[in-house]
Amino acid sequence: MQRIFISGASSGLGAALAQEYAAEGVILGLLARRKNRLSEVAAACRKQGAIVYIYVADITDTDKTEKCVQDFLRHAKGIDTVIANAGISTGSSKGGMYDTRTLLNVIDVNVSGVIRLVNSFLPTVIEQKYGRVVAISSVAAFFPLPGAYSASKIAVKSLMDSWRRQYGTRDLTFTTLYPGFVESEMTAGNSFKMPFIIPASQAAHLMKTAIEKRRSNYMFPFIWRPLMLALQLLPESLLAKLITRRKKP
Ligand SMILES: NC(=O)c1ccc[n+]([C@@H]2O[C@H](COP(=O)([O-])OP(=O)(O)OC[C@H]3O[C@@H](n4cnc5c(N)ncnc54)[C@H](OP(=O)(O)O)[C@@H]3O)[C@@H](O)[C@H]2O)c1
Numbered sequence: 001m002q003r004i005f006i007s008g009a010s011s012g013l014g015a016a017l018a019q020e021y022a023a024e025g026v027i028l029g030l031l032a033r034r035k036n037r038l039s040e041v042a043a044a045c046r047k048q049g050a051i052v053y054i055y056v057a058d059i060t061d062t063d064k065t066e067k068c069v070q071d072f073l074r075h076a077k078g079i080d081t082v083i084a085n086a087g088i089s090t091g092s093s094k095g096g097m098y099d100t101r102t103l104l105n106v107i108d109v110n111v112s113g114v115i116r117l118v119n120s121f122l123p124t125v126i127e128q129k130y131g132r133v134v135a136i137s138s139v140a141a142f143f144p145l146p147g148a149y150s151a152s153k154i155a156v157k158s159l160m161d162s163w164r165r166q167y168g169t170r171d172l173t174f175t176t177l178y179p180g181f182v183e184s185e186m187t188a189g190n191s192f193k194m195p196f197i198i199p200a201s202q203a204a205h206l207m208k209t210a211i212e213k214r215r216s217n218y219m220f221p222f223i224w225r226p227l228m229l230a231l232q233l234l235p236e237s238l239l240a241k242l243i244t245r246r247k248k249p
Pocket of ligand 1: 007010011086109
């Protein structure tokens with residue numbers, strides 16, 4: 001029996017991950033704000049044989065998130081894999097300026113949301129001495145873009161590194177995933193050409209494999225690894241020009 005909890009499971013990578021894991025003997029906990037979208041994903045997963053609990057909640061609500069986690073733990077009697085996937089981008093700016101609340105909301109969902117979810121599961125995985133703790137960062141963590149998105153994703157990396165150092169063992173693993181561009185609601189509105197973009201189902205398959213292989217850090221698709229190394233070597237002036245041409249994954 002596999003017990004998996006995924007935040008941001010109503011669309012994109014989270015929904016694709018839910019379907020990638022769904023099978024006979026799998027218990028899924030799916031959290032997001034949109035009930036109708038979560039119900040659609042749950043129905044598809046049930047068709048594949050999974051038992052599914054849906055949690056309509058906002059990851060910025062600490063009490064509600066903890067209650068959802070406690071409910072799932074009660075039903076599933078433990079956890080094997082928790083995936084902190086819920087995330088938002090900064091969106092477009094007005095004349096290059098972002099509103100303070102917009103920036104703070106990105107940090108609240110992308111960083112504090114990861115803390116809320118992972119910290120709620122930590123006592124259980126530590127007691128079990130077993131578990132796969134997963135968070136979704138981005139290649140943007142290594143390529144500071146306008147707004148708070150890159151800052152949020154480097155914070156996710158740092159949090160996961162800290163947890164791994166403190167609690168990581170062979171059986172209790174912490175995997176940070178760094179996708180490049182993936183087809184989802186988040187990228188659907190991008191007007192620029194997104195290099196090396198892959199479907200969410202392909203991304204989900206790569207992510208599940210990396211989690212099962214206990215990878216600490218996994219950037220995909222592969223092409224982004226040499227690309228990111230090369231970008232680190234570019235002078236700041238050239239990077240700034242590149243950034244003003246492209247806005248995000
Ligand atoms: N797509 C890419 O190219 C790409 C690249 C690198 C990293 N990522 C990361 O991958 C993750 C998934 O993104 P995606 O591309 O799949 O985008 P998406 O399709 O927009 O999915 C985002 C998910 O997060 C949920 N969510 C957003 N705010 C939430 C909140 N306050 N509380 C609870 N759930 C919330 C959304 O559900 P509701 O709206 O129903 O709440 C949705 O299920 C994010 O962390 C993103 O930063 C994506």
